[in-house]
Amino acid sequence: xxxxxxxxxxxxxxxxxxxxxxxxxxxxxxxxxxxxxxxxxxxxxxxxxxxxxxxxxxxxxxxxxxxxxxxxxxx
Amino acid sequence: xxxxxxxxxxxxxxxxxxxxxxxxxxxxxxxxxxxxxxxxxxxxxxxxxxxxxxxxxxxxxxxxxxxxxxxxxxxxxxxxxxxxxxxxxxxxxxxxxxxxxxxxxxxxxxxxxxxxxxxxxxxxxxxxxxxxxxxxxxxxxxxxxxxxxxxxxxxxxxxxxxxxxxxxxxxxxxxxxxxxxxxxxxxxxxxxxxxxxxxxxxxxxxxxxxxxxxxxxxxxxxxxxxxxxxxxxxxxxxxxxxxxxxxxxxxxxxxxxxxxxxxxxxxxxxxxxxxxxxxxxxxxxxxxxxxxxxxxxxxxxxxxxxxxxxxxxxxxxxxxxxxxxxxxxxxxxxxxxxxxxxxxxxxxxxxxxxxxxxxxxxxxxxxxxxxxxxxxxxxxxxxxxxxxxxxxxxxxxxxxxxxxxxxxxxxxxxxxxxxxxxxxxxxxxxxxxxxxxxxxxxxxxxxxxxxxxxxxxxxxxxxxxxxxxxxxxxxxxxxxxxxxxxxxxxxxxxxxxxxxxxxxxxxxxxxxxxxxxxxxxxxxxxxxxxxxxxxxxxxxxxxxxxxxxxxxxxxxxxxxxxxxxxxxxxxxxxxxxxxxxxxxxxxxxxxxxxxxxxxxxxxxxxxxxxxxxxxxxxxxxxxxxxxxxxxxxxxxxxxxxxxxxxxxxxxxxxxxxxxxxxxxxxxxxxxxxxxxxxxxxxxxxxxxxxxxxxxxxxx
Numbered sequence: 001x002x003x004x005x006x007x008x009x010x011x012x013x014x015x016x017x018x019x020x021x022x023x024x025x026x027x028x029x030x031x032x033x034x035x036x037x038x039x040x041x042x043x044x045x046x047x048x049x050x051x052x053x054x055x056x057x058x059x060x061x062x063x064x065x066x067x068x069x070x071x072x073x074x075x
Numbered sequence: 076x077x078x079x080x081x082x083x084x085x086x087x088x089x090x091x092x093x094x095x096x097x098x099x100x101x102x103x104x105x106x107x108x109x110x111x112x113x114x115x116x117x118x119x120x121x122x123x124x125x126x127x128x129x130x131x132x133x134x135x136x137x138x139x140x141x142x143x144x145x146x147x148x149x150x151x152x153x154x155x156x157x158x159x160x161x162x163x164x165x166x167x168x169x170x171x172x173x174x175x176x177x178x179x180x181x182x183x184x185x186x187x188x189x190x191x192x193x194x195x196x197x198x199x200x201x202x203x204x205x206x207x208x209x210x211x212x213x214x215x216x217x218x219x220x221x222x223x224x225x226x227x228x229x230x231x232x233x234x235x236x237x238x239x240x241x242x243x244x245x246x247x248x249x250x251x252x253x254x255x256x257x258x259x260x261x262x263x264x265x266x267x268x269x270x271x272x273x274x275x276x277x278x279x280x281x282x283x284x285x286x287x288x289x290x291x292x293x294x295x296x297x298x299x300x301x302x303x304x305x306x307x308x309x310x311x312x313x314x315x316x317x318x319x320x321x322x323x324x325x326x327x328x329x330x331x332x333x334x335x336x337x338x339x340x341x342x343x344x345x346x347x348x349x350x351x352x353x354x355x356x357x358x359x360x361x362x363x364x365x366x367x368x369x370x371x372x373x374x375x376x377x378x379x380x381x382x383x384x385x386x387x388x389x390x391x392x393x394x395x396x397x398x399x400x401x402x403x404x405x406x407x408x409x410x411x412x413x414x415x416x417x418x419x420x421x422x423x424x425x426x427x428x429x430x431x432x433x434x435x436x437x438x439x440x441x442x443x444x445x446x447x448x449x450x451x452x453x454x455x456x457x458x459x460x461x462x463x464x465x466x467x468x469x470x471x472x473x474x475x476x477x478x479x480x481x482x483x484x485x486x487x488x489x490x491x492x493x494x495x496x497x498x499x500x501x502x503x504x505x506x507x508x509x510x511x512x513x514x515x516x517x518x519x520x521x522x523x524x525x526x527x528x529x530x531x532x533x534x535x536x537x538x539x540x541x542x543x544x545x546x547x548x549x550x551x552x553x554x555x556x557x558x559x560x561x562x563x564x565x566x567x568x569x570x571x572x573x574x575x576x577x578x579x580x581x582x583x584x585x586x587x588x589x590x591x592x593x594x595x596x597x598x599x600x601x602x603x604x605x606x607x608x609x610x611x612x613x614x615x616x617x618x619x620x621x622x623x624x625x626x627x628x629x630x631x632x633x634x635x636x637x638x639x640x641x642x643x644x645x646x647x648x649x650x651x652x653x654x655x656x657x658x659x660x661x662x663x664x665x666x667x668x669x670x671x672x673x674x675x676x677x678x679x680x681x682x683x684x685x686x687x688x689x690x691x692x693x694x695x696x697x698x699x700x701x702x703x704x705x706x707x708x709x710x711x712x713x714x715x716x717x718x719x720x721x722x723x724x725x726x727x728x729x730x731x732x733x734x735x736x737x738x739x740x741x742x743x744x745x746x747x748x749x750x751x752x753x754x755x756x757x758x759x760x761x762x763x764x765x766x767x768x769x770x771x772x773x774x
Binding site: 020 | 177307310311347458562565
């Protein structure tokens with residue numbers, strides 16, 4: 001599943017990122033395979049998404065989130 | 076005097092880098108621009124033990140040395156150029172104890188440049204609260220550095236940092252990891268080709284996405300051609316590099332940092348569940364905005380009235396004390412009212428910047444970006460456009476510069492084009508005085524009508540910005556990749572020192588920047604209003620005295636008639652009346668016309684201009700407001716500033732593009748005259764039409 005499908009309160013582990021579609025800046029902020037991710041809050045229409053990635057609190061749009069693959073670690 | 080040590084402060088955004096800068100330099104700082112570009116350059120002097128001084132530069136915040144914006148590029152340009160006079164003897168990397176992992180990425184890159192580096196771990200006072208403990212000696216050894224654990228909030232550790240800076244020669248310049256392992260073959264070839272160059276420096280030059288700077292890099296320019304790899308390959312390598320650095324950082328922190336989650340508290344998440352909530356979030360944002368406008372209006376009215384009357388009596392006093400003559404008149408009627416027209420707005424501008432800097436310092440602004448992104452995207456803007464649009468309420472110039480972190484060029488261009496619609500502080504003086512004249516006092520639900528009108532004007536400005544963005548989004552055919560990353564920093568109680576310094580700095584630049592223009596225009600206007608060509612002006616006294624000879628008129632009224640006859644036939648009166656046909660349909664007389672024309676230098680000139688025009692020839696001690704209230708419409712009769720003409724003026728100022736400095740900055744940021752010209756023509760003609768309709772409907 002992709003990061004766009006994560007539900008609020010769920011935690012996951014990033015398994016892969018598509019480096020062509022993901023800006024380097026996001027990788028530098030910790031969005032890398034193996035790191036944990038949690039959905040903190042969503043704006044109306046579930047976009048953008050407010051995430052806690054590896055301790056970094058950041059917001060990204062859904063269109064970016066679909067290029068990040070994750071595995072749910074606990075529901 | 077000892078030798079100065081060059082120090083560069085580097086760090087991620089939101090690490091409190093500026094607080095460290097303020098703690099080190101205090102008031103010994105100045106803000107300028109990097110030559111040729113509009114990136115803010117903050118530098119200051121810090122006194123170290125034993126009479127040594129440090130020259131400190133606060134570099135723009137960046138997440139890494141891979142620049143993706145003009146601001147970030149400044150950091151790299153400086154660190155790559157040993158010949159730069161500001162090239163640091165020592166780099167101070169500021170990190171936030173809660174985000175150490177991410178902050179260390181930049182640190183390891185700077186270490187690879189072999190510059191002596193100190194690691195500052197800021198916000199140490201929050202360690203216990205967050206359940207964090209650090210093994211400093213271990214970290215110092217692994218990271219090949221000295222660590223200063225400080226808290227700018229509690230004012231702890233600053234002197235230890237100063238000692239470290241003073242003893243920078245003892246710092247190690249060894250890199251803490253070997254980044255070239257990501258592709259040994261490639262880096263070996265690179266080394267062979269350029270044996271005299273630092274490997275990591277070469278790599279940075281090769282992968283640089285942005286090269287706006289003009290730094291003299293001849294010695295390594297040749298490597299730019301050494302791109303034996305495709306762009307996609309380079310990007311993949313950069314990703315590998317980032318992963319490698321994180322591996323090192325994770326390994327280091329595994330031993331050097333322990334986080335006891337049972338004692339950790341996370342106020343941010345709890346607060347954000349409410350502050351960024353679908354309903355509560357917007358409600359809170361609305362209440363904050365409403366409070367700001369009410370406060371700007373209510374709190375500043377007392378000091379403003381005081382300043383207004385002080386300048387009026389000062390002008391009167393000057394006239395009485397100094398010998399009569401042209402020079403006295405220039406001071407009493409030209410310079411003092413002109414100065415008054417600047418000083419009077421200090422309270423409001425200070426309050427406005429106070430609120431904006433509190434919103435930014437506290438971390439709330441990022442939440443607004445999050446809340447507004449989806450809505451703004453409908454109009455072709457980004458959530459990040461909210462920051463320029465809100466800071467546009469202070470001034471469009473820094474606001475347009477703040478668009479730089481919008482990643483998509485189309486979203487950024489649209490933001491630049493529509494930002495001048497937001498109500499900047501220069502419009503405020505015009506609004507305030509006209510509102511005071513034409514909107515009745517009184518309150519509804521505890522809010523004054525006048526404050527509500529002001530709020531409405533801000534909303535109109537914002538609406539115009541968003542509406543035109545919608546049109547531009549449909550009209551402009553620009554393809555650009557969009558992406559959006561916003562950090563949600565921890566909530567912080569704003570530091571009084573930081574807020575105070577911002578308010579002082581911004582207010583000063585308003586007073587001296589705009590003040591110079593206003594003062595110059597006041598003096599020119601006074602001359603134009605005090606002298607005139609031909610017999611009508613020179614013989615005004617005889618003409619009027621003859622005209623009124625048969626009527627029984629008091630000496631005082633006669634003087635008044637002479638003065639206004641003189642003004643009408645002065646240079647300014649002639650010019651004003653020439654343009655009067657154009658503005659009469661909007662409900663203005665030629666005096667307002669002159670004020671509007673001079674407003675194109677800067678909007679706030681409006682009030683100063685009217686102050687100068689009205690004070691020429693008037694003997695009484697009067698405030699600007701009372702003089703304006705007393706003006707009579709020459710054609711329609713009744714007060715010149717009535718509801719219809721007042722609303723028409725307010726709308727004209729809301730939409731017209733009347734600021735040369737903004738046009739200049741738009742030219743610089745878009746690198747073309749096309750966009751500022753379009754702004755000037757379209758906004759100003761729209762303003763004319765709206766003001767025309769408003770006056771004709773209301774009169």
